[in-house]
Amino acid sequence: MRTISMTLAVAATLALAGCGGDGGPGPTAGSGSTSKDAPITSDGPATSSGTASSTSGSGSSTATSTSSASTSSAPTPTSTTSTDTGKPFDAKEFTSKLQAAVDKNPSVTIDVKVGPEGQPSATASGVQDLADDALEMQVSVGGQEMTYRLVDGQYYLAQAPKWVPVTKDSTNPLIKQALSQTELLSMRRQLDAFIAGVESAGDKGTEDLDGVSTTHYTATVDTGKALRELGMDKAPGSPDTAIYDVWLDDDDLIRKMSFTQNGAQATMTATDWGKPVSISKPTGSELAKVN
Numbered sequence: 001m002r003t004i005s006m007t008l009a010v011a012a013t014l015a016l017a018g019c020g021g022d023g024g025p026g027p028t029a030g031s032g033s034t035s036k037d038a039p040i041t042s043d044g045p046a047t048s049s050g051t052a053s054s055t056s057g058s059g060s061s062t063a064t065s066t067s068s069a070s071t072s073s074a075p076t077p078t079s080t081t082s083t084d085t086g087k088p089f090d091a092k093e094f095t096s097k098l099q100a101a102v103d104k105n106p107s108v109t110i111d112v113k114v115g116p117e118g119q120p121s122a123t124a125s126g127v128q129d130l131a132d133d134a135l136e137m138q139v140s141v142g143g144q145e146m147t148y149r150l151v152d153g154q155y156y157l158a159q160a161p162k163w164v165p166v167t168k169d170s171t172n173p174l175i176k177q178a179l180s181q182t183e184l185l186s187m188r189r190q191l192d193a194f195i196a197g198v199e200s201a202g203d204k205g206t207e208d209l210d211g212v213s214t215t216h217y218t219a220t221v222d223t224g225k226a227l228r229e230l231g232m233d234k235a236p237g238s239p240d241t242a243i244y245d246v247w248l249d250d251d252d253l254i255r256k257m258s259f260t261q262n263g264a265q266a267t268m269t270a271t272d273w274g275k276p277v278s279i280s281k282p283t284g285s286e287l288a289k290v291n
Helices: 006-011 091-104 173-182 187-197 223-229
Strands: 050-056 059-065 087-089 107-115 122-129 134-141 144-151 154-159 162-166 198-209 212-222 241-249 254-261 264-271
Touching: 087 091, 091 187, 091 198, 091 212, 091 241, 091 254, 144 173, 154 173, 162 173, 187 198, 187 212, 187 223, 198 241, 212 223, 212 254
Parallel strands: none
Antiparallel strands: 050 059, 087 198, 107 122, 107 264, 122 134, 134 144, 144 154, 154 162, 198 212, 212 241, 241 254, 254 264
16 A cells, blocks of 8 residues: 655645655655664664654643654656636735744644545644744654654654654664655745745635634645755656645634645644744753664
């Protein structure tokens, strides 16, 4: 059974269908390798589990992590969301709304679901601080659960009771796999790419979303521009544009983003904008030794 990559779980709703690869829709579906044989630390086998927690204004979240997952190839993207883009809306005004709102309220709790509607193949949830580009995300795909943390430009993978630095120069195949999975988890990076790629927007009117008044916009995004912002290349035969549905509240904060392609849907919901989050850097005894 085809498994959507962990990278896609967060990034699919925030970037475009430009790369294809092993994850389905979205430019962040990668082609990282997997391994179940090599240990990731000297403290235990690669499949040892761990827990990590982060706090926000609404409480704390905890997830158990393991370090293996399967990936496989997916067909080249062929279709995107509905072409009903609503009443034309100035693209620069739309992206300015997004940017200004995030700058004022840089912390957020996000929840992402990817896969057939009602039966997601991958999920990701957690807190992010977009001002510092810090995050702690719990990712579930193919029955495997991982917890990742990003602080000061360094990713860490939870291997209870410690954290493993995900370093580019590591020769450990599982760390190399984790690196490919984490490189695009950052909502800050994905949002910058999304904004860079928006070439037109539409207004589909007001809608109530879980008790919050929102305006439903669409955004047509140039996949090549978005991918260049991410330092990535557009795959041959992939769509030149992709259409996203975006719901902004009265403060112009994203409440929901949705994207559908090849029968798979990627949906991100965002809450607790501006509430304090605590994402600390693992140090000393919290760090595991890497083989």
